[in-house]
Amino acid sequence: MKLLKTSIPAFFIIGLLVIGYFYFSKLPENLQLMVPYLPYFLALFVTVVALYFNTSSLFYLGLIIMLALFGDDKGLWAISIELLFVVCCLMTLAVSLLPERGLFGWASLPVHIINLSLLGLTQGLATRQPDWLSELFEYNLLLADYWVATELPQVLVLLWLLCCAITSLWLFFKQQRGSFNALITLLGLLSLFITDGALINTLTAIAALLILLLSALQNAWHLAYVDELTALPGRRALEERLQRSLGIYALAMVDVDHFKNFNDTYGHDVGDDVLRMIAAKIGEVAGGGVAYRYGGEEFTIFFNNHSASEVKQHLQAVIDDVATTPFVVNRRKGQKPKAVQVTVSIGVTDSIGHANASDTIKTADQALYTAKKKGRNRLHTRA
Secondary structure (H helix, E strand, C coil): HHHHHHHHHHEEEEEHHHHHHHHHHHHHHHHHHHHHHHHHHHHHHHHHHHHCCCHHHHHHHHHHHHHHHHHCCCHHHHHHHHHHHHHHHHHHHHHCCCCCCCCCCCHHHHHHHHHHHHHHHHHHHHHHHCHHHHHHHHHHCCCCCHHCCCCCCCCHHHHHHHHHHHHHHHHHHHHCCCHHHHHHHHHHHHHHHHHCCHHHHHHEEEEEHHHHHHHHHHCCCCCCEECCCCCCCCCHHHHHHHHHCCCEEEEEEEEEEEEEHHHHCCCCHHHHHHHHHHHHHHCCCCCCEEEEEEEEEEEEEEEEEHHHHHHHHHHHHHHHHHHHHEEEEECCCCEEEEEEECCEEEEECCCCCCCCHHHHHHHHHHHHHHHHCCCCCCCCCCC
């Protein structure tokens, strides 16, 4: 599902550019004259965004797209089109496999060293032009009669397929946005290097750069609105949801019982596992409820167009589900696993009779405090 949400906007952009290619001649003349300059504007924008968000993968993938576009005339730094294709593929693969460590600081050195080394090695090979390199590019795995899809050497197509396969596997297992961007970049590279038309190359670069920008915006939104630990919407998302609510709604505050003692006894890593388990349980709440990470060990469940009395049964089901789910802890290797009980307390109210969202949250917090005071692992309602 996460991968699908990431890919849909990308394929929408690609579809628009395909339509634009076939209807390009019908565009106003001034707009047609502007299109060839768009990749340069987008590349500058990608660079600015990468610097602002301190993102090395975005910076290097944008650079790779522009290297391929500039190299279309086979004259970039006297590097042959074959060598340029190789370095672009290898740089894209490196960006896909390396973890995102930013553009600045010691942690980002590996990605800089690898990419700059690849560029330096390519320039050195272009200057020396060793015989073995030409022989490698001329080596055919298949008979020439069966290889008419592209003028690229067969070895380079095999390299591209290998990079795509590795990136696809990495994307499947890691589900990382950077790997998806790298895969899109590899697809764009193939189009840029096998086609001769200036228009299709320009549109390919535009599509690839737009997808990179969209991915950066999606990532920024995700960081701002989604809690990284639990994958639930965060407090900012809850506040904006409350601002948009005009009718009646119920609001429940959920807190993990004795969470501090649990952390002190079993460690923060196990505590994080508890929070993930609780988040998964309340994320499945019935009755149309939407769960949010409010902060620390506290969560919020929002029910639109419902009063507190209408959602009590759904909240009680959450309490029962958490309490009956065994949680296994094992602090050290060789230690016998131990099942412990984790419980939550919930306070619920609704917007009826409250002046604003802040008052509603305050009342729900008071109801939660009462539930804890009465013994925890229970639900309390307050008007």
